[in-house]
Amino acid sequence: DYDADMVSYVDLCKLFFEIHDPSQTDGIGPDLGPQYRSMIFYMDEKQKSEAEEVIELLRSKGHRVNTKLRPAEKFWEAEDYHQHYYDKTGGEPYCHIRVKKF
Template sequence: MAQAIFGGGCFWCTEAVFLSLKGVENVISGYAGGRIENPSYEQICNGDTEHAEVIQINFDDQQIDFKQLLDVFFATHDPTTLNRQGNDVGTQYRSVIYFENAQQQQQASDYIDSLKADGLNIVTELSPVPTFYPAEDYHQNFYARNPSQGYCNFAIPPKLMKLRSKFNDLLKNDE
Protein backbone atom coordinates (compact mmCIF):
# COMPACT_ATOMS: atom_id res chain seq x y z
CA MET A 1 0.00 0.00 0.00
CA ALA A 2 1.33 3.43 -0.97
CA GLN A 3 0.42 6.79 0.49
CA ALA A 4 0.00 10.37 -0.71
CA ILE A 5 -0.90 13.53 1.18
CA PHE A 6 -2.57 16.37 -0.71
CA GLY A 7 -4.19 19.62 0.33
CA GLY A 8 -6.51 21.20 -2.20
CA GLY A 9 -8.83 23.30 -0.08
CA CYS A 10 -11.61 21.85 2.01
CA PHE A 11 -10.87 18.24 2.88
CA TRP A 12 -14.53 17.28 2.52
CA CYS A 13 -14.22 18.08 -1.19
CA THR A 14 -10.89 16.40 -1.85
CA GLU A 15 -11.87 13.33 0.17
CA ALA A 16 -15.03 12.83 -1.92
CA VAL A 17 -13.03 13.05 -5.15
CA PHE A 18 -10.26 10.62 -4.21
CA LEU A 19 -12.58 8.08 -2.59
CA SER A 20 -14.13 7.65 -6.05
CA LEU A 21 -10.92 6.34 -7.61
CA LYS A 22 -10.16 2.68 -8.19
CA GLY A 23 -7.15 1.54 -6.24
CA VAL A 24 -7.79 4.02 -3.44
CA GLU A 25 -8.33 1.94 -0.33
CA ASN A 26 -9.18 4.78 2.02
CA VAL A 27 -8.85 8.51 2.51
CA ILE A 28 -8.33 10.16 5.88
CA SER A 29 -9.10 13.84 6.32
CA GLY A 30 -6.66 15.65 8.55
CA TYR A 31 -4.22 18.44 9.21
CA ALA A 32 -0.52 18.83 8.38
CA GLY A 33 2.17 21.44 8.10
CA GLY A 34 1.44 23.44 11.22
CA ARG A 35 3.21 24.39 14.39
CA ILE A 36 1.13 22.82 17.18
CA GLU A 37 0.46 19.19 18.06
CA ASN A 38 -3.00 17.63 17.76
CA PRO A 39 -4.84 20.68 16.45
CA SER A 40 -8.62 20.84 16.49
CA TYR A 41 -10.85 21.86 13.61
CA GLU A 42 -11.71 25.06 15.44
CA GLN A 43 -8.00 25.93 15.77
CA ILE A 44 -7.41 25.18 12.10
CA CYS A 45 -10.35 27.30 10.99
CA ASN A 46 -8.97 30.44 12.62
CA GLY A 47 -5.81 30.06 10.51
CA ASP A 48 -3.38 30.62 13.38
CA THR A 49 -1.84 27.12 13.54
CA GLU A 50 -0.34 27.15 10.01
CA HIS A 51 -1.82 23.70 9.29
CA ALA A 52 -3.44 22.88 5.97
CA GLU A 53 -6.57 20.80 5.61
CA VAL A 54 -5.24 17.71 3.84
CA ILE A 55 -6.16 14.18 2.92
CA GLN A 56 -4.02 11.11 3.39
CA ILE A 57 -4.67 8.73 0.50
CA ASN A 58 -3.83 5.06 0.93
CA PHE A 59 -3.72 3.45 -2.48
CA ASP A 60 -2.71 0.30 -4.31
CA ASP A 61 -0.04 1.52 -6.72
CA GLN A 62 -0.66 -1.54 -8.91
CA GLN A 63 -4.14 -0.15 -9.68
CA ILE A 64 -3.47 3.59 -9.68
CA ASP A 65 -0.14 5.35 -9.59
CA PHE A 66 1.06 8.60 -8.04
CA LYS A 67 1.12 10.35 -11.45
CA GLN A 68 -2.56 9.53 -11.96
CA LEU A 69 -3.31 10.91 -8.49
CA LEU A 70 -1.47 14.10 -9.50
CA ASP A 71 -3.58 14.31 -12.67
CA VAL A 72 -6.75 14.20 -10.58
CA PHE A 73 -5.38 16.54 -7.91
CA PHE A 74 -4.46 19.29 -10.34
CA ALA A 75 -7.67 18.93 -12.36
CA THR A 76 -10.07 19.09 -9.41
CA HIS A 77 -8.83 22.15 -7.52
CA ASP A 78 -7.30 25.52 -8.41
CA PRO A 79 -3.51 25.37 -7.95
CA THR A 80 -3.14 28.99 -9.07
CA THR A 81 -4.81 30.78 -6.16
CA LEU A 82 -2.73 31.31 -3.04
CA ASN A 83 -4.46 30.25 0.18
CA ARG A 84 -7.88 30.05 -1.43
CA GLN A 85 -10.24 27.53 -2.98
CA GLY A 86 -13.55 29.05 -4.02
CA ASN A 87 -15.17 30.65 -0.97
CA ASP A 88 -12.63 29.05 1.40
CA VAL A 89 -9.93 31.58 2.20
CA GLY A 90 -6.91 31.16 4.47
CA THR A 91 -3.62 29.32 4.72
CA GLN A 92 -5.50 26.20 5.87
CA TYR A 93 -6.93 25.93 2.32
CA ARG A 94 -3.60 26.18 0.48
CA SER A 95 -2.65 23.90 -2.37
CA VAL A 96 0.03 21.53 -1.11
CA ILE A 97 1.64 18.19 -1.88
CA TYR A 98 3.52 16.52 0.95
CA PHE A 99 5.84 13.99 -0.65
CA GLU A 100 6.66 10.65 0.98
CA ASN A 101 9.90 9.95 -0.88
CA ALA A 102 12.29 11.21 -3.56
CA GLN A 103 10.26 9.62 -6.36
CA GLN A 104 7.06 11.43 -5.32
CA GLN A 105 9.03 14.67 -4.93
CA GLN A 106 10.47 14.35 -8.45
CA GLN A 107 7.15 13.41 -10.05
CA ALA A 108 5.32 16.29 -8.35
CA SER A 109 8.11 18.76 -9.17
CA ASP A 110 8.13 17.68 -12.82
CA TYR A 111 4.33 17.96 -12.96
CA ILE A 112 4.39 21.47 -11.52
CA ASP A 113 7.17 22.47 -13.90
CA SER A 114 5.15 21.22 -16.88
CA LEU A 115 2.12 23.27 -15.80
CA LYS A 116 4.31 26.34 -15.36
CA ALA A 117 5.78 25.75 -18.83
CA ASP A 118 2.21 25.86 -20.13
CA GLY A 119 1.92 29.35 -18.66
CA LEU A 120 0.07 28.58 -15.43
CA ASN A 121 1.06 30.40 -12.25
CA ILE A 122 1.17 27.35 -9.96
CA VAL A 123 1.35 28.19 -6.24
CA THR A 124 1.18 24.60 -4.97
CA GLU A 125 3.57 24.05 -2.08
CA LEU A 126 5.80 20.98 -2.35
CA SER A 127 7.25 19.81 0.97
CA PRO A 128 8.35 16.63 2.79
CA VAL A 129 5.63 14.90 4.80
CA PRO A 130 5.24 16.56 8.19
CA THR A 131 3.31 15.06 11.08
CA PHE A 132 -0.20 14.18 9.93
CA TYR A 133 -3.05 14.58 12.40
CA PRO A 134 -6.34 12.87 11.53
CA ALA A 135 -9.31 15.21 11.74
CA GLU A 136 -12.13 14.56 14.15
CA ASP A 137 -14.32 11.54 13.41
CA TYR A 138 -17.25 13.62 12.16
CA HIS A 139 -15.08 14.91 9.28
CA GLN A 140 -14.26 11.42 7.97
CA ASN A 141 -16.25 10.37 4.89
CA PHE A 142 -18.20 13.58 5.40
CA TYR A 143 -19.84 13.93 1.99
CA ALA A 144 -21.07 10.33 1.89
CA ARG A 145 -22.60 10.75 5.34
CA ASN A 146 -23.93 14.30 4.76
CA PRO A 147 -24.90 14.64 1.08
CA SER A 148 -27.64 17.17 1.87
CA GLN A 149 -25.38 19.51 3.83
CA GLY A 150 -25.42 22.95 2.18
CA TYR A 151 -21.70 23.37 1.58
CA CYS A 152 -21.42 19.83 0.23
CA ASN A 153 -24.31 20.39 -2.19
CA PHE A 154 -22.67 23.56 -3.48
CA ALA A 155 -18.99 22.63 -3.70
CA ILE A 156 -18.65 18.88 -4.22
CA PRO A 157 -20.98 17.88 -7.12
CA PRO A 158 -19.14 20.08 -9.66
CA LYS A 159 -15.85 18.46 -8.66
CA LEU A 160 -17.35 14.98 -9.02
CA MET A 161 -18.84 15.88 -12.40
CA LYS A 162 -15.44 17.07 -13.59
CA LEU A 163 -13.88 13.88 -12.26
CA ARG A 164 -16.39 11.73 -14.16
CA SER A 165 -15.94 13.65 -17.39
CA LYS A 166 -12.12 13.73 -17.35
CA PHE A 167 -11.20 10.54 -15.49
CA ASN A 168 -14.02 8.06 -16.04
CA ASP A 169 -11.46 5.30 -16.65
CA LEU A 170 -10.05 5.81 -13.13
CA LEU A 171 -13.36 5.52 -11.31
CA LYS A 172 -14.44 2.60 -9.19
CA ASN A 173 -17.03 0.44 -10.92
CA ASP A 174 -19.82 1.59 -8.60
CA GLU A 175 -19.33 5.30 -9.37
Protein backbone atom coordinates in the same frame (compact mmCIF):
# COMPACT_ATOMS: atom_id res chain seq x y z
CA ASP B 1 -4.26 3.78 1.56
CA TYR B 2 -2.28 4.54 -1.57
CA ASP B 3 -1.40 1.50 -3.70
CA ALA B 4 1.27 2.25 -6.32
CA ASP B 5 0.31 -0.96 -8.13
CA MET B 6 -3.15 0.51 -8.78
CA VAL B 7 -2.27 4.07 -9.80
CA SER B 8 0.97 5.96 -10.22
CA TYR B 9 1.99 8.91 -8.07
CA VAL B 10 2.19 11.02 -11.24
CA ASP B 11 -1.41 10.14 -12.12
CA LEU B 12 -2.51 11.08 -8.59
CA CYS B 13 -0.75 14.43 -8.93
CA LYS B 14 -2.38 15.08 -12.29
CA LEU B 15 -5.83 14.24 -10.96
CA PHE B 16 -5.23 16.49 -7.95
CA PHE B 17 -4.56 19.41 -10.28
CA GLU B 18 -7.61 18.63 -12.39
CA ILE B 19 -10.06 18.71 -9.46
CA HIS B 20 -9.10 22.01 -7.86
CA ASP B 21 -7.73 25.46 -8.69
CA PRO B 22 -4.03 25.46 -7.77
CA SER B 23 -3.64 29.15 -8.64
CA GLN B 24 -5.00 30.46 -5.33
CA THR B 25 -2.33 31.14 -2.72
CA ASP B 26 -4.09 30.68 0.62
CA GLY B 27 -7.12 28.48 0.12
CA ILE B 28 -9.56 27.14 -2.42
CA GLY B 29 -12.68 29.01 -3.45
CA PRO B 30 -14.34 30.56 -0.41
CA ASP B 31 -12.34 28.37 2.00
CA LEU B 32 -9.39 30.52 3.01
CA GLY B 33 -6.62 29.87 5.47
CA PRO B 34 -3.48 27.76 5.71
CA GLN B 35 -5.44 24.54 6.28
CA TYR B 36 -7.00 24.94 2.80
CA ARG B 37 -3.79 25.62 0.85
CA SER B 38 -3.05 23.60 -2.25
CA MET B 39 -0.30 21.24 -1.13
CA ILE B 40 1.27 17.99 -2.26
CA PHE B 41 3.02 15.74 0.23
CA TYR B 42 5.76 13.39 -0.92
CA MET B 43 7.33 10.36 0.74
CA ASP B 44 10.74 10.47 -0.96
CA GLU B 45 12.85 12.40 -3.46
CA LYS B 46 11.41 10.43 -6.38
CA GLN B 47 7.88 11.55 -5.54
CA LYS B 48 9.08 15.12 -5.00
CA SER B 49 10.73 15.12 -8.41
CA GLU B 50 7.63 13.65 -10.07
CA ALA B 51 5.40 16.30 -8.48
CA GLU B 52 7.79 19.04 -9.60
CA GLU B 53 7.67 17.68 -13.16
CA VAL B 54 3.85 17.74 -13.17
CA ILE B 55 3.88 21.32 -11.87
CA GLU B 56 6.36 22.37 -14.57
CA LEU B 57 4.21 20.67 -17.21
CA LEU B 58 1.19 22.68 -16.04
CA ARG B 59 3.18 25.91 -16.05
CA SER B 60 4.44 25.16 -19.57
CA LYS B 61 0.77 24.98 -20.63
CA GLY B 62 0.14 28.44 -19.17
CA HIS B 63 -1.41 27.44 -15.84
CA ARG B 64 -0.52 29.34 -12.69
CA VAL B 65 0.43 26.93 -9.90
CA ASN B 66 0.88 28.03 -6.29
CA THR B 67 0.80 24.52 -4.87
CA LYS B 68 3.41 23.88 -2.19
CA LEU B 69 5.43 20.68 -1.90
CA ARG B 70 6.22 19.31 1.53
CA PRO B 71 7.67 16.06 2.86
CA ALA B 72 5.02 13.79 4.36
CA GLU B 73 5.56 13.79 8.09
CA LYS B 74 3.19 13.27 10.99
CA PHE B 75 -0.40 12.85 9.82
CA TRP B 76 -3.37 14.16 11.76
CA GLU B 77 -6.76 12.83 10.80
CA ALA B 78 -9.39 15.54 10.35
CA GLU B 79 -12.03 16.05 12.98
CA ASP B 80 -15.05 13.76 12.79
CA TYR B 81 -17.32 16.47 11.37
CA HIS B 82 -15.01 16.69 8.33
CA GLN B 83 -15.09 12.92 7.68
CA HIS B 84 -17.48 11.97 4.83
CA TYR B 85 -18.61 15.59 4.81
CA TYR B 86 -20.73 15.49 1.66
CA ASP B 87 -22.38 12.24 2.65
CA LYS B 88 -23.39 13.86 5.93
CA THR B 89 -24.53 17.21 4.52
CA GLY B 90 -25.99 16.13 1.20
CA GLY B 91 -24.09 18.95 -0.45
CA GLU B 92 -22.11 18.91 -3.66
CA PRO B 93 -18.35 19.48 -3.71
CA TYR B 94 -17.72 22.80 -5.45
CA CYS B 95 -14.00 22.32 -5.98
CA HIS B 96 -13.99 18.77 -7.31
CA ILE B 97 -15.34 19.45 -10.77
CA ARG B 98 -12.75 17.85 -13.03
CA VAL B 99 -11.19 20.09 -15.65
CA LYS B 100 -8.92 18.16 -18.02
CA LYS B 101 -5.47 19.74 -18.12
CA PHE B 102 -3.32 16.84 -19.35
